[in-house]
Amino acid sequence: MFPKYFEFYNPVKINAGQNALEGIPSELSRLNVSRPFIITDEGIVKVGLLEKVLGGFKDSDIVIGAVYDKVPPDSSIKTVNEAAQIYKEQSCDCIIAVGGGSVIDSAKGMNIVISENTTDIVQLAGHDRIKNFQQPLIVVPTTSGTGSEVTLVAVVADKEKDRKMLFTSTKLLPSVAIIDPRMTLSLPPKLTAATGMDALTHAIEAYSCLQKNPVSDAYAYSAIKSVSENLINVVKNGKDEQGRFKLAVACTSAGVAFSNSMVGAVHGIGHTVGALAHVHHGMAMAILLPHVMEYNLEKAGEYYAELLLPLAGAEIYASTPTDQRAKKSIDFIKNMNNELNTICGMPNSLKDAGVKEDQLEKIAKRSLNDGAMILNPEDMDANEVLSVLKKAY
Numbered sequence: 390m391f392p393k394y395f396e397f398y399n400p401v402k403i404n405a406g407q408n409a410l411e412g413i414p415s416e417l418s419r420l421n422v423s424r425p426f427i428i429t430d431e432g433i434v435k436v437g438l439l440e441k442v443l444g445g446f447k448d449s450d451i452v453i454g455a456v457y458d459k460v461p462p463d464s465s466i467k468t469v470n471e472a473a474q475i476y477k478e479q480s481c482d483c484i485i486a487v488g489g490g491s492v493i494d495s496a497k498g499m500n501i502v503i504s505e506n507t508t509d510i511v512q513l514a515g516h517d518r519i520k521n522f523q524q525p526l527i528v529v530p531t532t533s534g535t536g537s538e539v540t541l542v543a544v545v546a547d548k549e550k551d552r553k554m555l556f557t558s559t560k561l562l563p564s565v566a567i568i569d570p571r572m573t574l575s576l577p578p579k580l581t582a583a584t585g586m587d588a589l590t591h592a593i594e595a596y597s598c599l600q601k602n603p604v605s606d607a608y609a610y611s612a613i614k615s616v617s618e619n620l621i622n623v624v625k626n627g628k629d630e631q632g633r634f635k636l637a638v639a640c641t642s643a644g645v646a647f648s649n650s651m652v653g654a655v656h657g658i659g660h661t662v663g664a665l666a667h668v669h670h671g672m673a674m675a676i677l678l679p680h681v682m683e684y685n686l687e688k689a690g691e692y693y694a695e696l697l698l699p700l701a702g703a704e705i706y707a708s709t710p711t712d713q714r715a716k717k718s719i720d721f722i723k724n725m726n727n728e729l730n731t732i733c734g735m736p737n738s739l740k741d742a743g744v745k746e747d748q749l750e751k752i753a754k755r756s757l758n759d760g761a762m763i764l765n766p767e768d769m770d771a772n773e774v775l776s777v778l779k780k781a782y
């Protein structure tokens with residue numbers, strides 16, 4: 390259905406390709422800043438990725454104000470407050486985030502703390518509650534999945550309350566995204582698989598949720614085609630630099646898509662599975678995606694049918710009767726999950742991912758509070774979420 394009205398906004402400059410890292414100093418000059426705060430995690434430092442980024446500064450006179458490498462796997466209130474404090478003490482004037490979703494979200498979170506001059510970001514959680522313009526933020530993703538380098542979303546964990554807080558505001562959009570294929574070369578197969586399936590979920594939910602629009606559809610469609618064509622190969626052969634690059638660009642495109650149309654119940658339920666059962670976000674997405682699609686079939690079947698073409702290619706699309714295409718798209722994703730399970734051991738059920746059966750009811754109830762549920766093509770109550778969870782179990 391063509392929308393009566395929609396908005397699309399993405400001002401993030403995307404620098405993508407070989408040697409994109411070396412262009413960071415000139416981006417800092419363009420942004421009129423000169424004392425960056427680098428935020429990353431210990432794993433990134435250990436595998437030499439921070440060194441690669443710092444290598445891009447060797448011919449410049451930029452002075453790094455501080456390097457903070459203590460971001461945990463789930464960005465937390467403590468982390469963003471601590472990083473913001475050091476940023477102020479070291480008189481930095483911009484942020485460079487080098488890492489995956491948690492690092493990028495921590496960078497956005499610390500940016501909120503700095504720009505709003507607060508130590509209590511809980512008050513600002515939700516949609517459009519950030520008042521002030523943020524410090525310039527350059528993002529160098531080291532996974533291909535979250536798309537956070539081009540989104541207006543930040544997720545920060547409130548560990549005390551065992552929940553994830555969602556912040557959305559166009560002010561959270563980074564200044565520049567640096568997509569350099571060298572940064573994802575060392576990503577292990579299972580993480581490559583999980584983050585790639587997260588990107589696929591972003592694109593499929595963006596293409597089928599209630600806020601879909603023709604411009605974000607274009608980004609989502611190209612992302613789905615590229616993830617489908619490259620993910621399995623890259624999981625099998627991590628050194629395939631060209632495949633890695635295509636996958637990274639697809640993930641960024643999926644990020645642009647969902648930052649505008651948003652997502653649906655796969656994310657709504659998946660955020661809760663992550664918060665309560667500590668399942669990796671991408672793995673939760675991969676497991677839940679086909680089951681939520683089955684649930685949405687009546688309302689979103691038309692869109693899923695269209696997606697068989699970018700998912701499975703022209704031959705399969707043409708040979709599948711129109712009324713069976715949506716179901717075939719769902720089967721295609723189930724097959725992807727099975728193949729990824731065989732290749733790299735990615736779990737393909739909630740049970741395999743470590744969720745306890747007695748947690749399902751709590752997850753179902755709690756999922757209804759997640760903002761992503763509102764835009765799912767089909768309404769869901771707690772019993773309906775529970776039945777999806779049981780199928781995915």
Ligand SMILES: [Fe+2]
Pocket residue numbers: 535587588590591656670674
């Ligand atoms: Fe996601």
